Every structure is written in structure tokens, then in C-alpha cells.
Amino acid sequence: MQAKCGLVSVEELQRHLDDPAWRVVDCRFDLMDTEKGRADFNAAHIPGAVYAHLDRDLAAPVSAATGRHPLPEVALIEATIRRYGISAATQVVVYDAAGGGLAARLWWMMRWLGHSAVAVLDGGMAAWQAKGFAVEQVAQRPPEGTFQAQPRPEWVMDTEELSERLRAGRAPLLVDAREASRFRGEAEPIDSRAGHVPGALNYPFAQNLLADGRWRSSAELAEQWNALFAGQAPTEWAVMCGSGVTACHLALSAHLAGLPAPRLYPGSWSEWIRDPARPVAP
Template sequence: MNPSPPWTTLVSPAQLAAALDDPMLVVLDARFSLGDPGAGEAAWREGHVPGARYVHLDRDLSGAHVPGAGRHPWPDARAFGRSLGALGITPGHQVVAYDAADGAFAARAWCLLRMAGHRRVAVLDGGFAAWRAEGHPVDGTVPEAEPAPPYPVTFDQTRLFDAARVQAHLDAGGLLLDARGAERFRGDAEPIDARAGHVPGATSRPYAENLADGRFKPRSELAEEFAALPGGGNPLRTVAMCGSGVTACHHLLAMAHAGLEGAGLYTGSWSGWIEDPARPVATGQD
């Protein structure tokens, strides 16, 4: 029987631990390091939430590059459907994703599934660090997933934005929320991409502001903070971006948890924006 009620945004370590024996639960380990792309999978092999299947940001949660797609392209629907099938995920499963701690990479898995129409997907609040801190079991056995048919993925294209749609969104007075650190937004430092700065008209809100003591802030607090942004927190007038369309998903998750579901994602984000040298770049706080 499925965990009840369904988990659609966040789940606590205790809640997940109580449901591990549920045959309709699939746990995904999304730990990853941009500096060492093999580190997350190595850590999973050493120890993970019992039964967790590993998803790699580059292999499983990103697609092939096309112009403007950025460093972590949004995957093709059919290819992503095959990946979900290989993980044993069907439309009936409850999925829980986690990463090392803050949910940045797990939120990418959550966003992909949600945009594919899968409602029963959540992120483990506090990640593997919280799981271990609470003394829940850790398994070093690599699980064998029972493959399922390819998942029938149809992405919600109304919520997936390219550069042209982002510019039109800004021109219409919409909010473009940049999840990168403030120093990258201002252009003070750029450790990853070829150019520093931000999309003109974007608003800075580092994704870490969604957290307190390593966990997501309470729903009411998040709702107040998003409401204080330009546009009053209206998700239908909000598009999130970051460096490559990964940590931006953290904002979509935080907003959904606060009851503000429906925001869009600039899939190419900053790395996609600067692929065209003719696009304008802003620096500083505004």
C-alpha cells in the first residue's frame, strides 16, 4: 500500500524510515559534486538509505547539449522516460530523492518528475546528513532495480523557458529569480561559467535562503519571503534560474512546499544565456 497521504514536496527522515518496506516506494540517491562528478556515486556505493538507487546529474538528470541548453541540458522526454523505467519507476510509485544535505541536486530530480506529471515525488528534508544524524539505517549493498517499461513522460512545456521566452517574460513584468550566490549574481566572482554577471532584470535570491539549520524553512515563513519579492510571490508570474538549471529547482520546490506551485524554470539558465555573446549582461546588485 502507498504511503498516505502522498508526499509531494518534502518528507522527514522519520517518515521515510517508517515507509522503507513499502513496495511502491522508490528512493533515489542524487548526491553529486560539480568538482568531482564521480564522488556522489562513490559515496552511494559506500553507504546509502536502504534500497536507494543512484541517479547521476550528468547521466540521468540531464540531456544532450543543444545550442542554448547550458551546462546541464533539460533531457529529452523519451530518454528521461527510459531512465525512469530503468530505475523501476512507474506512475504509481511514490518517489523520494535525497542528496548530501541541502536538497539542491535532489530538487532537480523532484522537478524533472513533477514536470513530467508525476505527483507523488518528494525530497528528503536535510538529505543524507539528516538521515544519519537521526540514526536511521545505512546500507552498503548496491540494490538491483526491477526495470519497468519506459515511463510515459510528457513535460509541461508551459513551465519550461528558453532565453527568448525569458526575455518576453521580463518584458511583460514577470519575476526572474536567480538562485545563484549573491557574489555570482553581482559578477564579483564566477568560478564556473565563462562570463560573470546576471540576466538584466533578474532578481537575486540565493537558494540557501530557503533553508535554516540545513532544512527547509516552515511553509508559512517561505510563503512570506516569496510574497515579499517583486510580484508578490505569484508563481504564475515567476521563473527561476541559476547557473545551469539545477539549483533553480530548489526555488520551485520551496515555492510548492509553501503552496505556491506553478512557477517556471529557465532550463538553460546563466550558462545557456551566455552561449550567445550578443545577449546583454548586467553586473552589480540591480
């Protein structure tokens, strides 16, 4: 069977629920109530799913120099992925409440670590329940997998590199996934400063989705990216957001649209503004 590496429908996942080669990971999370995702998982989740906590599993502890969701050390995330029951031949399906804004983080991380057979569930838990498919409350404890990370460091851009290249006038094209009002500096409900990195473009990640939380078609996504880039797709570019999570949604969107893969700036806005000397555009 060909590996799924973009989106998977709820119907296809339902057909593979008993397939031992498939592993489902629930990534639901609420930034304002960090234990709500786990509580929602305990109340009802897709049968066989394991739970990934954004703060504890998919991010390292925050320090005075980092953003809100720094990437974990490779050895730690490798151990976490093994605990999920994932091995080299496992087809991984990740989901969240609806649109993939959180699940895309694990999708990107798996690919960054060399595992291409990973897909986001189109429409997430909302689409699954809308179809009336079965849910369960009991958490699964799968046998430990044998996943071995093969990280791709070239997929990541850190703050030091971005700062140096910005000063030298050769920064890559940067696309910010935050809402337009935050990007323009008109509102900032989360971070201490408003605005954006000079020269960045804005593509709010919600533009990738239909009203019901399912993804737009590849053709629609390609059209939106084409409009943003004025018909000239970049050869080198990077994506960011508030803390390096929803930026991964843009990476998935680019993948579906057939664009060259962007690098991820995991520190994103919340790390950029740690140093008040770094430039900010309103």
C-alpha cells in the same frame, strides 16, 4: 495513502523502507568531482536506494549552444525513470547530501513529466545518518517500472522565448537562485561571464534552508517570498540559476510556500551567456 509531493521526513521514510510502493533515489553529486556522488553512494546509501547521476541521468550532453545541464530528451529520461523501478503508483523520495539542491532537480523533472507523488527528503543523507538509521553498500536492481511520461511543455521557458520577450519589454519576472555575489557580478567561479539577466531578482537557494540543511517552515518560506515580491505575488514568473539545477530548489520552495508554480529556465546563466550579444546586467 495520500501522495507526498513536497518534503518527507527521515522518520517517515524510515517507516516506509519496506514498502514496495516507495522508491528512493540518491542524487548526490559534486560539480568539482563528478564521480564523487557515485562513490559516496557505493560507500553508504539509504537501503533500497538507486543512484541518479546528474550529468548522465538528469541532463543531456552539453553542446556549444546549451548550458551546463540541459534537460534530457523525454524518451531518454522516461527510460531512466523506468530503470529506477518507478511506475505510475510509485511514491518517489529523492535525496542528496543535505539540503536538496541537487535532489530538487529530479523532484521538478518528475513533476514536469506528470508524476506528482515525489518528495525531497528533508535534510538528506546528513539527517538520515544523524538519526543513526541503517545504510547499505550494495546497489539495488529493482524490477523495471512502467512509468509513462506526460510532459508539461508549458513548465519550461527556453532562451529564444526569454530573449524575444526581453526585447519586447514583456519578459516574465525572473528569479535567480545563485549566490548574491555571482548575481551581482562580483565573483564568477564557474562560468565565463559574471552578472545576471536584466530585470531578474535574486533569491539565493540556500535561504530556503536552516543551518543543518533542513528546510524552513512553509510560513517562513512564504514570508521570504513575500519580502522578495514586495507583497505582490506574480501570476507569471520563472526561475533560473547557473545551469538549471538549483533553480528547481526555488520551484520546490514556491510549492511549499503556496505560490503559483514558476516556469523553469533550464538553460539558465550558463546558456544565456553563450551568445555575447545577449544583454547582461552587472
